[in-house]
Amino acid sequence: MDLREYLRIFRRNSLLIVAVTLAGLLAGGTYSILTKPTYTAETQLFVAIQSSGSVQELQQGNTFSQARVQSYVKTVSSPVVLQPAIDALGLAVTPQELATRVKATTDANTVLITIAVEDGSSVQAAATAQAVAESLIKAVDTLEKPKTGGTSPVSLSVITPATAPTSPSAPNTKINLILGLLVGLTVGAAISLLRSTLDTRIRGEADVRRVSDAPLLGGISFDPLATRNPLLTQAAAQSPRAESFRQLRTNLQFANVTGHAKSVLVSSSLPGEGKSTTATNLAIALAQAGKSVCLIDADLRRPMVHEYLGLDRNAGLTTALVGAADVNDLLQPWGEDNLHVLTSGQIPPNPSELLGSDDMRNLIESLEEAFDSIVIDAPPLLPVTDAAVLSRHVGGVVLVIGSQKISQQDLEKSLSALDLVGANLLGVVLNRLPVKGPDAYSYSYYSNDQGSDYQGESLSSNPSDTPKVRRSRDNSREEATHTYRSPSKFPLGHN
Known part of the structure; x- marks a missing residue:
């Protein structure tokens, strides 16, 4: 490790070092008080x-x-x-x-x-x-x-001649305090180094670089309000959280400079890293840039997109895959931008088989012809094989990494799983980063007086015209209220 890495470790464990140093200082003072004067x-x-x-x-x-x-x-x-x-x-x-x-x-x-x-x-x-x-x-x-x-x-x-001293020679309070301070500082630094060696959790970009050289597409700081208000549209237009997703959108466009990855799969290593919110907000950010976007909830085990967007999930992806309805009838418009959502539908007993089927590949290809960008929310990579199987049908993969949620070993396994199936990893996104400290992800941006955002290019170098899908939009409201009634005879079991 170089000097910067040591400084990062000490900054990361600054509270521990300060606490142990104060404990050493207190021990030195206590010893001076309890020691009988000599x-x-x-x-x-x-x-x-x-x-x-x-x-x-x-x-x-x-x-x-x-x-x-x-x-x-x-x-x-x-x-x-x-x-x-x-x-x-x-x-x-x-x-x-x-x-x-x-x-x-x-x-x-x-x-x-x-x-x-x-x-x-x-x-x-x-x-x-x-x-x-x-x-x-x-x-x-x-x-x-x-x-x-x-x-x-x-x-x-x-x-x-010997004379009676006026002050004791021991204990030397000043020396004891200095020794306690130095010992506490040394012990605190040693504990920090040991803790950093034993703790293999991903905390920031430096930890990711030990595992992979994949491009860092963006960093999203932890926001305690995001649990209640997870959407990009629920944050202020120029807030750091909103800007981080716009930066993610821009960096993703540069990562896909060849334009082959028109459909992007968003996954993570383990549950709880924020892949669903990242996929949803990335789709919203792309739609705000003036492009037609289709958001697919392909997490057929724990679907969340419909909850975030307030949509009906009874009929969706699984409905289209089993041929119970046409995909044009299942797409639900959302918001005032050109964003359409294909919810998960009923939870099937065989998610991996459905996502890896030819029907799924054909569905993605047909949607790529109708939309400028396709964003797919997939299950985590390590618990199930759904995301790895589905990654063969998409143009690129974005891996969400939750800060302090996974270890370096878990990240290595996820990257190996993607490499094994030949997936095109566009980059990684660091989520739940601390706002301050050595692991914070800082950035700067510019905006004009009207607060308009940079209008980036599409994920595709050859964007299509208006999507050939049936739309039912209400531009007077931010969130669409369109709901779709599922067919009376749905071949999959109800959730």
């Missing part, structure tokens, strides 16, 4: 050689002192030094326990020894540091005293 008192000693000889003797003595200082530093934590300090202060600890709170250090090439003592009381820390320093002076004097008698050649003296 005070550190320091005292400093100077090591000297007791000599009043020549300059050469003084230099030799200084070298001797520096060599001995490291030994004195290690002696500080020994019972020889700590036990007298414990006895002097009356502490109820052992030398080993006190050694964990006493630290002696020295700088290189110096004869200075620093003794630091930690304690829960600032006064006790200062007193302990002073007692340890005095005990070290006495211990060194005893250890360095010649066995033949006389005074010790080494002299230690306190140059910085």
Whole structure:
């Protein structure tokens, strides 16, 4: 993955990263509050050689002192030094326990020894540091005293007495907060990367590109109102949702630049991705461009087009396929544009056989002669074979992909199913995209003062004349109220 992909993952999981980072910050603050304050008192000693000889003797003595200082530093934590300090202060600890709170250090090439003592009381820390320093002076004097008698050649003296600190040395609230912030940020980023690796759902164009190079015909943002008002005509003329379908229409025309795909099948991988609303609104958008359009509801298992458009579905596609009525008598006009709808009809027991039959192919061919564009709403590809079978009879296929609805594996299976039957995939449509964020599908468009839309070309390079079908339209109303009474003897079972 490149840097942009990492940034997309982090933006996609921004809430998770912020939450974990705040949790780390809270943990650092909580630790600082619950930790008992500790005070550190320091005292400093100077090591000297007791000599009043020549300059050469003084230099030799200084070298001797520096060599001995490291030994004195290690002696500080020994019972020889700590036990007298414990006895002097009356502490109820052992030398080993006190050694964990006493630290002696020295700088290189110096004869200075620093003794630091930690304690829960600032006064006790200062007193302990002073007692340890005095005990070290006495211990060194005893250890360095010649066995033949006389005074010790080494002299230690306190140059910085221990004082009670005014503020605790631990906990360091600032450091704890910074560490908590960094740890939380690191953990949040790691969880985001792991989550992105394990989550194979399609979220945006980048995820689609990992599976296929099929053209992206358009992206439709998620609109919570679309459940109640799914149609293009129910949205404002220049709303983002309306413009996205017009953009889909235009991009589809460019994808079909050769003009062979006069009939377009719209399907998806799984139910619930929005294929029916996409097919319906695409047909409406094409009709608004001034072309004659026929919308066919070929989802013979869960038909939805008639519900969206308020039409009768008792007589429709299945009626024509079994020869119970002529297709011209079954087409229902809708709206004020040149849009006709062939609803599903009665649900048959053998949808795949009907959709893959020669009658279905002949029906599509006859409608292609009468209309400029044919839009077919087909069942999902993975649950049933209806769409794959039907795709052999149409000029092209548009695959609707619902954001966060399917996985990359499901998309691969759908594309393989279409490729297996030799379908002409015109492109994909990303549906239910987030309005904001790294997976949002943004676009820009232009309109004139009157708000007229771009009048694109037909899906066909050779558009037909007026469709030779029987029309019954009421131009005074937006939705047609035409209903068709089904024949009294319909050979298929009722739904």
